[in-house]
Amino acid sequence: xxxxxxxxxxxxxxxxxxxxxxxxxxxxxxxxxxxxxxxxxxxxxxxxxxxxxxxxxxxxxxxxxxxxxxxxxxxxxxxxxxxxxxxxxxxxxxxxxxxxxxxxxxxxxxxxxxxxxxxxxxxxxxxxxxxxxxxxxxxxxxxxxxxxxxxxxxxxxxxxxxxxxxxxxxxxxxxxxxxxxxxxxxxxxxxxxxxxxxxxxxxxxxxxxxxxxxxxxxxxxxxxxxxxxxxxxxxxxxxxxxxxxxxxxxxxxxxxxxxxxxxxxxxxxxxxxxxxxxxxxxxxxxxxxxxxxxxxxxxxxxxxxxxxxxxxxxxxxxxxxxxxxxxxxxxxxxxxxxxxxxxxxxxxxxxxxxxxxxxxxxxxxxxxxxxxxxxxxxxxxxxxxxxxxxxxxxxxxxxxxxxxxxxxxxxx
Numbered sequence: 001x002x003x004x005x006x007x008x009x010x011x012x013x014x015x016x017x018x019x020x021x022x023x024x025x026x027x028x029x030x031x032x033x034x035x036x037x038x039x040x041x042x043x044x045x046x047x048x049x050x051x052x053x054x055x056x057x058x059x060x061x062x063x064x065x066x067x068x069x070x071x072x073x074x075x076x077x078x079x080x081x082x083x084x085x086x087x088x089x090x091x092x093x094x095x096x097x098x099x100x101x102x103x104x105x106x107x108x109x110x111x112x113x114x115x116x117x118x119x120x121x122x123x124x125x126x127x128x129x130x131x132x133x134x135x136x137x138x139x140x141x142x143x144x145x146x147x148x149x150x151x152x153x154x155x156x157x158x159x160x161x162x163x164x165x166x167x168x169x170x171x172x173x174x175x176x177x178x179x180x181x182x183x184x185x186x187x188x189x190x191x192x193x194x195x196x197x198x199x200x201x202x203x204x205x206x207x208x209x210x211x212x213x214x215x216x217x218x219x220x221x222x223x224x225x226x227x228x229x230x231x232x233x234x235x236x237x238x239x240x241x242x243x244x245x246x247x248x249x250x251x252x253x254x255x256x257x258x259x260x261x262x263x264x265x266x267x268x269x270x271x272x273x274x275x276x277x278x279x280x281x282x283x284x285x286x287x288x289x290x291x292x293x294x295x296x297x298x299x300x301x302x303x304x305x306x307x308x309x310x311x312x313x314x315x316x317x318x319x320x321x322x323x324x325x326x327x328x329x330x331x332x333x334x335x336x337x338x339x340x341x342x343x344x345x346x347x348x349x350x351x352x353x354x355x356x357x358x359x360x361x362x363x364x365x366x367x368x369x370x371x372x373x374x375x376x377x378x379x380x381x382x383x384x385x386x387x388x389x390x391x392x393x394x395x396x397x398x399x400x401x402x403x404x405x406x407x408x409x410x411x412x
Contacts (some may be wrong), residue, residue, distance in 0.1 A: 290325055
């Protein structure tokens with residue numbers, strides 16, 4: 001073999017031939033690339049399935065069901081038989097709550113089963129019209145006063161007993177979420193939760209919220225069914241809050257107003273209105289609530305009206321002034337199952353009454369306790385002319401009544 005041929009053969013070997021080691025490495029690299037391609041394809045498939053599932057869950061998240069069972073122990077100064085028994089331990093309520101969203105339309109509802117009545121507390125649909133505005137339609141909360149409650153205790157404030165706290169009626173509410181430090185709620189309510197004066201119900205006093213149901217005649221008893229019936233109609237409500245952030249927390253300054261009509265079943269019988277200014281301040285672990293306002297049922301030559309709720313008829317003056325001041329301290333603890341305590345003192349009063357009845361006031365000192373699914377109120381109540389504490393808002397008693405109350409609830 002000539003030198004030139006040998007030189008060409010040697011130089012060409014690396015270009016035309018490969019050693020076994022080189023061929024093995026090349027094959028392994030090719031297989032690795034194929035495996036990586038298959039893995040990438042599998043990852044993309046999984047991500048696509050997860051995105052589809054997430055989108056399906058978002059559009060059809062379903063309705064969640066929860067609820068509570070509550071029992072109540074009480075002893076008081078105004079029931080001699082109960083005092084002799086050392087108080088009474090009773091079943092309070094069994095309730096179901098429904099909440100969730102299907103196709104971007106939300107549902108919120110609560111039904112309560114008592115020994116003495118079954119009621120729907122609220123039941124409404126909600127829809128986010130824009131990123132800032134939400135519409136609520138159905139049996140929904142009347143936006144009036146400190147939000148969501150002007151109280152901390154199981155007994156709420158005297159405002160509840162004149163229909164101006166935790167009140168629910170049939171209508172529509174537009175809620176602007178907190179943005180730029182201000183919040184606005186606007187509502188229109190066609191009538192109360194039982195259909196107003198012409199509601200097709202068996203008993204008008206079986207309801208959760210306090211509402212007007214009639215006019216009190218001079219010879220009618222405070223707890224009698226009214227001979228002349230009335231109902232609310234076409235009520236407009238507005239509530240504005242300004243939220244101020246500060247170094248220690250936040251404070252909401254607000255004003256509320258409502259105006260509506262009254263109907264006797266045939267004709268318009270009058271109007272009613274109410275207003276309130278309110279403050280809800282969180283400073284560290286402290287919460288302070290202040291509220292002052294007035295309500296006025298404008299009926300010719302009527303100083304007392306009949307109201308109903310909780311399977312009971314009652315009476316209240318057609319006009320009164322209301323004030324309240326509440327303070328609470330929130331305390332995170334680790335006492336066995338107990339994880340949170342809220343210590344509070346709530347004071348509320350109704351005065352300047354149109355029927356010249358004595359002032360109503362109630363002071364509640366208590367603690368709310370959280371232990372896993374258990375939530376309890378322990379309250380010591382002192383009150384005068386206060387419903388559920390031995391009196392009525394239209395009363396003339398000068399006695400200060402007392403009630404010690406423990407309400408225990410299991411929530412699921």
